[in-house]
Amino acid sequence: MAPPQTGSARVRIAVPSVAERVAEELRYQLAEGMLLPGARLTEATIAEDLGVSRNTVREAFAELASERLVVRQPNRGVFVATLEAGDIHDLYTVRRAIEVSSIRGGGSAERVAAVRAAVDEGKRAAAADDNDALGSANQHFHGAIVALAESKRLDTIMRHVLAEMRLYFHKATSDAHFYSAWLEENEAICAALEAGELERAGELLLGYLNRSEEQQLTVHGE
Amino acid sequence: MAPPQTGSARVRIAVPSVAERVAEELRYQLAEGMLLPGARLTEATIAEDLGVSRNTVREAFAELASERLVVRQPNRGVFVATLEAGDIHDLYTVRRAIEVSSIRGGGSAERVAAVRAAVDEGKRAAAADDNDALGSANQHFHGAIVALAESKRLDTIMRHVLAEMRLYFHKATSDAHFYSAWLEENEAICAALEAGELERAGELLLGYLNRSEEQQLTVHGE
DNA sequence: GATCGAAGAATCGTTGAACAATTCGACAAT
DNA sequence: ATTGTCGAATTGTTCAACGATTCTTCGATC
Numbered sequence: 001m002a003p004p005q006t007g008s009a010r011v012r013i014a015v016p017s018v019a020e021r022v023a024e025e026l027r028y029q030l031a032e033g034m035l036l037p038g039a040r041l042t043e044a045t046i047a048e049d050l051g052v053s054r055n056t057v058r059e060a061f062a063e064l065a066s067e068r069l070v071v072r073q074p075n076r077g078v079f080v081a082t083l084e085a086g087d088i089h090d091l092y093t094v095r096r097a098i099e100v101s102s103i104r105g106g107g108s109a110e111r112v113a114a115v116r117a118a119v120d121e122g123k124r125a126a127a128a129d130d131n132d133a134l135g136s137a138n139q140h141f142h143g144a145i146v147a148l149a150e151s152k153r154l155d156t157i158m159r160h161v162l163a164e165m166r167l168y169f170h171k172a173t174s175d176a177h178f179y180s181a182w183l184e185e186n187e188a189i190c191a192a193l194e195a196g197e198l199e200r201a202g203e204l205l206l207g208y209l210n211r212s213e214e215q216q217l218t219v220h221g222e
Numbered sequence: 223m224a225p226p227q228t229g230s231a232r233v234r235i236a237v238p239s240v241a242e243r244v245a246e247e248l249r250y251q252l253a254e255g256m257l258l259p260g261a262r263l264t265e266a267t268i269a270e271d272l273g274v275s276r277n278t279v280r281e282a283f284a285e286l287a288s289e290r291l292v293v294r295q296p297n298r299g300v301f302v303a304t305l306e307a308g309d310i311h312d313l314y315t316v317r318r319a320i321e322v323s324s325i326r327g328g329g330s331a332e333r334v335a336a337v338r339a340a341v342d343e344g345k346r347a348a349a350a351d352d353n354d355a356l357g358s359a360n361q362h363f364h365g366a367i368v369a370l371a372e373s374k375r376l377d378t379i380m381r382h383v384l385a386e387m388r389l390y391f392h393k394a395t396s397d398a399h400f401y402s403a404w405l406e407e408n409e410a411i412c413a414a415l416e417a418g419e420l421e422r423a424g425e426l427l428l429g430y431l432n433r434s435e436e437q438q439l440t441v442h443g444e
Numbered sequence: 445g446a447t448c449g450a451a452g453a454a455t456c457g458t459t460g461a462a463c464a465a466t467t468c469g470a471c472a473a474t
Numbered sequence: 475a476t477t478g479t480c481g482a483a484t485t486g487t488t489c490a491a492c493g494a495t496t497c498t499t500c501g502a503t504c
Contacts, residue, residue, distance in 0.1 A: 017296065017486070043456075053488045055277055058457090059284055066288035068375075074239065075456055075495045086374075093373040097323035098316075151315040152308075153290075157379060240458070265485075275459045280486090297466045297485055 018052055022060035025050065030069055030080065031163065033170045037082040041070060067160045069167055083168050083220060092213040094161055096206060098154050099145050103193060104202040107148030112193055115144040119190045122183055134179045139166075141186050145205070169216065182208075240274055241281035247272065248282060252291055252302065253385065255392040259304040263292060289382045291389055305390050305442060314435040316383055318428060320376050321367050325415060326424040329370030334415055337366040341412045344405055356401045361388075363408050367427070391438065404430075 016024070026046075029035045041061070047054045061078050064070045070078045106112075118141035125133035139162050146158040185208045192201035238246070248268075251257045263283070269276045283300050286292045292300045328334075340363035347355035361384050368380040407430045414423035 015296075019486085042454095044454095054456095055489090056487065058281065062281055062284040063288065066285065076497090077455070090373045090375050093371055094320075094375045094379070097371075097376065098319045101319035101323060149315055149319075151312045153312050153316045153383075154319065157316070161375075264483095266483095276485095277460090278458065298468095299484070 019056050019059035019063070022046075022050055022052055022057060023063045026060060026064060027069065027163065030064075031166045031170065035080050037080050037168065039080045041078045041080065043077070068164055081164070081167065087168075088213060088216050088220065091161055091165060092209055092216075094157070095142070096209050098149075098158060099142060099209065100202045100206050102146045102149040102151075102154065103189070103205050104198050105149055106193070106196070106198050107150070111144070111148045111150070114147060115141065115190050115193060118144045119183075119186050122179075122186060126179065126183055131179070134182075138179070138182055138186070141190075145189075168220075241278050241285070244268075244272055244274060244279060244282035245285045248286060249291065249385065252286075253388045253392065257302050259302050259390065261302045263300045263302065265299070290386055303386070303389065309390075310435060310438050310442065313383055313387060314431055314438075316379070317364070318431050320371075320380060321364060321431065322424045322428050324368045324371040324373075324376065325411070325427050326420050327371055328415070328418070328420050329372070333366070333370045333372070336369060337363065337412050337415060340366045341405075341408050344401075344408060348401065348405055353401070356404075360401070360404055360408070363412075367411075390442075 026035070026041075035041070043054050043057050043061075047057045050057070061070060061072065065072050065078065069081055071081050072078050107115075118137060121140060122134060122137035125131075125137050143155075143158060143162065146154050185204065189201050189204045189208065192198075192204060248257070248263075257263070265276050265279050265283075269279045272279070283292060283294065287294050287300065291303055293303050294300050340359060343362060344356060344359035347353075347359050365377075365380060365384065368376050407426065411423050411426045411430065414420075414426060
């Protein structure tokens with residue numbers, strides 16, 4: 001007999017609710033650039049397009065709004081989030097906090113290996129000249145860094161931050177030599193991490209984030 | 223005519239929507255311990271109690287779920303979040319990341335003054351022997367530290383973390399000499415901050431958070 | 445011709461009712 | 475003690491409606 005309630009690991013075989021699937025679909029369209037910042041999302045239209053009720057769309061909107069992917073304007077509707085002044089700095093402030101903190105704490109061998117895997121993934125993508133894959137690999141790299149901390153909450157925060165950045169920067173950074181610079185930095189950061197030089201890894205990562213922020217600030221209107 | 227769209231500072235005089243007010247009311251009850259972890263929140267009951275529609279309650283639930291104050295179990299209902307194994311460590315991991323990062327970045331004179339104000343608030347509460355006020359002051363102190371970074375996103379993350387901790391620890395820590403230790407530490411941290419010794423302030427804060435986590439771990443089951 | 449305002453259309457916020465699907469509790473059968 | 479079944483309760487979702495708010499259009503006015 002199984003112990004009455006093993007407590008935590010209650011694996012729910014739950015089919016994602018309709019509202020969640022709607023949110024997922026919209027998230028996808030947002031990441032893919034099919035819905036550009038500022039675009040209006042009319043409840044009735046989306047409800048009809050996806051074949052669901054307006055109320056369900058509403059619930060999906062609530063979820064996306066909590067992730068800052070869309071903004072609700074009372075009595076006016078929801079719009080794809082737009083980059084306000086200070087948002088770039090804000091996003092990088094969050095990243096500096098959680099990424100640097102995570103890497104300074106080190107992590108299990110498995111988690112470190114995952115970081116290494118992301119670095120390699122980036123190298124392969126570069127070799128294959130696949131810019132999309134390069135961008136994904138970079139996100140995986142930074143996701144893996146946060147994952148070092150083994151914190152559910154930090155993971156979801158990072159997921160949201162990355163989703164927001166995809167929304168804003170999806171095509172803007174298809175500049176080739178952007179990425180080549182990343183690759184070397186990621187390699188160095190990963191090497192320091194593997195060598196247990198956590199302090200130095202943190203400094204390298206911090207430097208990368210600061211430089212990356214400046215790049216984004218110059219690319220987008222200050 | 224007003225300038226076509228002054229852009230950001232569009233001050234909405236919006237009356238909070240009904241759904242938001244419901245969420246607010248529930249948040250209040252959660253913080254105040256009227257709704258204990260594990261309690262079931264039946265849609266119909268709450269809808270009737272608050273005199274709103276079931277759909278509206280649903281929207282409020284979605285918001286609270288995104289803040290981890292309640293948990294949705296598909297087809298079963300929403301329950302007040304309970305402390306799972308590792309949650310305490312998780313919460314403190316987030317706090318270490320954002321609080322230490324914020325204090326290491328320093329802040330404007332106004333923001334530093336706000337930290338000082340929170341320290342004083344704590345001292346007054348201690349003098350008045352008001353334990354509730356002491357708890358609030360401590361939360362203000364740590365909120366003020368995060369506010370140093372002037373980041374909307376970090377502020378809301380911190381707000382959510384503190385709300386979650388209030389939910390779990392609302393009465394547990396009414397131990398008098400807990401607080402007196404805090405007061406001295408807060409004072410020392412604030413002094414270091416004011417002196418511009420950011421690195422040291424960060425270390426002190428980190429030490430405090432580590433010790434606080436251990437206390438909570440021993441008080442609550444492991 | 446530009447400004448203002450008012451009528452009308454579109455959309456949102458919220459409600460209430462409905463119904464299938466799922467879970468829960470109890471009770472009977474093996 | 476396990477299994478199965480039935481009924482009650484609750485959730486997930488849809489639909490239709492209506493007041494409130496915003497947007498648009500279109501004249502009327504200066």
